[in-house]
Amino acid sequence: MRVEVDHTRCAAVGRCAGIAPEVFDQREDDGVVILLDAAPPDSDRVREAALLCPAAAIVVHENAAPTPGTPITPRGSHV
Amino acid sequence: MPELKALPIAARAAECPFDPAPELREMLHEDELRRIKVPSPLLGEFEAVAVTRYDDARSLLSDDRLLTGQSLPTQPGNLLSYDGAEHSRLRRMLTGFFTTKRARALRPMIDDVVASRLDALAAAGPGTDLVQAFCAPIPTQVICELLGVPYADREDFRHRAEVALDVNATREEQIQKATDMQAYMAGLVARHRDEPGDNLLGGIVRDHGDELTDIELMGIGNMLLIAGHETITSMLAVAIALLLQHPDQLAIVRDEPSAVDGAVEELLRYCTPATILPRQAAASMCVRGQQIEEGERVVVSILAANRDPRGTGRDLDRLDVRRPPQPHMAFGHGPHQCLGQQLARTELRAALPALFARFPTLRLAVPADEVDYKTTALVFGVRTLPVAW
Numbered sequence: 001m002r003v004e005v006d007h008t009r010c011a012a013v014g015r016c017a018g019i020a021p022e023v024f025d026q027r028e029d030d031g032v033v034i035l036l037d038a039a040p041p042d043s044d045r046v047r048e049a050a051l052l053c054p055a056a057a058i059v060v061h062e063n064a065a066p067t068p069g070t071p072i073t074p075r076g077s078h079v
Numbered sequence: 080m081p082e083l084k085a086l087p088i089a090a091r092a093a094e095c096p097f098d099p100a101p102e103l104r105e106m107l108h109e110d111e112l113r114r115i116k117v118p119s120p121l122l123g124e125f126e127a128v129a130v131t132r133y134d135d136a137r138s139l140l141s142d143d144r145l146l147t148g149q150s151l152p153t154q155p156g157n158l159l160s161y162d163g164a165e166h167s168r169l170r171r172m173l174t175g176f177f178t179t180k181r182a183r184a185l186r187p188m189i190d191d192v193v194a195s196r197l198d199a200l201a202a203a204g205p206g207t208d209l210v211q212a213f214c215a216p217i218p219t220q221v222i223c224e225l226l227g228v229p230y231a232d233r234e235d236f237r238h239r240a241e242v243a244l245d246v247n248a249t250r251e252e253q254i255q256k257a258t259d260m261q262a263y264m265a266g267l268v269a270r271h272r273d274e275p276g277d278n279l280l281g282g283i284v285r286d287h288g289d290e291l292t293d294i295e296l297m298g299i300g301n302m303l304l305i306a307g308h309e310t311i312t313s314m315l316a317v318a319i320a321l322l323l324q325h326p327d328q329l330a331i332v333r334d335e336p337s338a339v340d341g342a343v344e345e346l347l348r349y350c351t352p353a354t355i356l357p358r359q360a361a362a363s364m365c366v367r368g369q370q371i372e373e374g375e376r377v378v379v380s381i382l383a384a385n386r387d388p389r390g391t392g393r394d395l396d397r398l399d400v401r402r403p404p405q406p407h408m409a410f411g412h413g414p415h416q417c418l419g420q421q422l423a424r425t426e427l428r429a430a431l432p433a434l435f436a437r438f439p440t441l442r443l444a445v446p447a448d449e450v451d452y453k454t455t456a457l458v459f460g461v462r463t464l465p466v467a468w
């Protein structure tokens with residue numbers, strides 16, 4: 001899948017970083033989203049983060065092949 | 080024009096205080112946006128547009144022509160007193176302190192606070208009021224940590240906060256304690272100015288102290304106290320009262336660590352303790368082809384909106400702690416949405432399972448229909464919650 005974030009819409013409340021920390025983080029100073037992986041392996045948590053983003057600032061493109069050079073193995077821990 | 084209906088917009092159904100009042104439900108299914116008369120101790124009775132649909136609430140709350148600042152007396156440093164550029168300037172100074180990572184880093188401290196309250200509860204024994212023994216002290220202790228209130232001052236701090244925020248206290252008592260609290264905050268800010276503490280308020284002074292006046296810093300401290308105390312107290316109390324009446328759902332919260340995050344979201348959605356959000360239109364605007372005039376007041380019932388089934392194909396009147404992810408507005412929406420929401424989630428995720436694990440036989444010590452709910456208050460809560468085990 002391919003993920004896009006809109007920094008100008010982001011409400012900086014960190015829903016995404018709570019749900020899918022392997023793909024989303026927040027800037028230290030103002031909490032705005034940091035996209036750690038724009039082409040993560042297929043993940044329901046990423047879909048959930050997009051669904052629950054209170055600013056609708058996350059777009060997930062399904063069926064997008066990982067771009068060359070991006071990791072295809074899952075990162076982060078499953079909890 | 081027919082006479083407008085007077086309706087405490089925060090109203091909940093008499094027979095089931097978790098549900099919106101029947102009038103709100105009726106409005107939820109009407110196409111027309113209704114005006115109602117809202118009785119308000121702060122503003123007198125006023126007329127307002129009532130918003131109950133999920134989509135309407137979402138679009139209005141993210142519209143910057145709808146202001147919060149005008150519907151309340153101005154308090155410097157309180158985010159709800161500002162709108163537009165002034166609001167985002169102040170909010171951006173604070174968001175870095177309320178990230179998911181910061182909330183997670185506070186978890187061990189919160190676990191300690193919860194553990195100490197569980198010990199206190201065990202010592203107090205069956206028959207104890209859970210609000211006084213558990214639900215209120217947890218957020219107060221957490222706020223003390225965030226503001227850097229020294230241990231020696233905490234008992235006084237708690238007492239002042241409780242009276243200042245207690246709806247049952249007399250007006251004189253409230254004003255007295257609020258004045259005392261103001262003086263105390265002034266002292267705290269002065270200490271952080273001298274030597275910024277290793278906590279949230281200290282961090283704000285360290286990073287943004289040159290951009291903020293002492294009055295604003297005191298206002299920030301007060302805002303965190305007001306916003307973070309009654310909401311968490313109420314949410315804990317009503318969620319516990321609700322789960323004690325749904326033992327199957329309680330068992331999931333108690334026994335399935337992987338279900339806790341989702342369960343807390345469902346409880347937030349279902350209870351929506353901050354029941355309504357007041358606004359005022361800075362310009363005339365349109366919702367589904369209907370006009371809201373400049374200057375009109377608007378009240379958004381996020382309680383009703385969180386039950387609006389349109390477009391979901393789901394029964395949102397049922398409590399289901401295993402529900403698939405369901406967006407909700409219990410923390411509001413748009414620029415003013417709750418700054419402390421990750422902290423709030425962390426407190427709820429820590430406190431609820433720990434309580435039920437420690438007291439597996441916990442039960443209401445009064446019949447369920449005698450629980451004393453605050454059914455028309457802006458923040459839905461219970462006055463007392465006697466429990467036994």
Ligand code: HEM
Pocket residue numbers: 147158159170302303304306307308310311314351352353356357408409410411412414415416417418419420422423
């Ligand atoms: C279950 C607990 C909580 C609930 C249900 C809740 C709910 C809300 C809601 C609905 C709003 C939006 C108000 C509006 O738009 O008019 C809000 C705003 C706010 N909340 Fe919370 N809250 C909770 C806990 C907390 C905590 C723990 C803190 C911080 C210690 C906090 C700090 C704030 C602040 C500062 C605002 C104002 C934000 C702004 O105007 O930009 N809240 N909260």
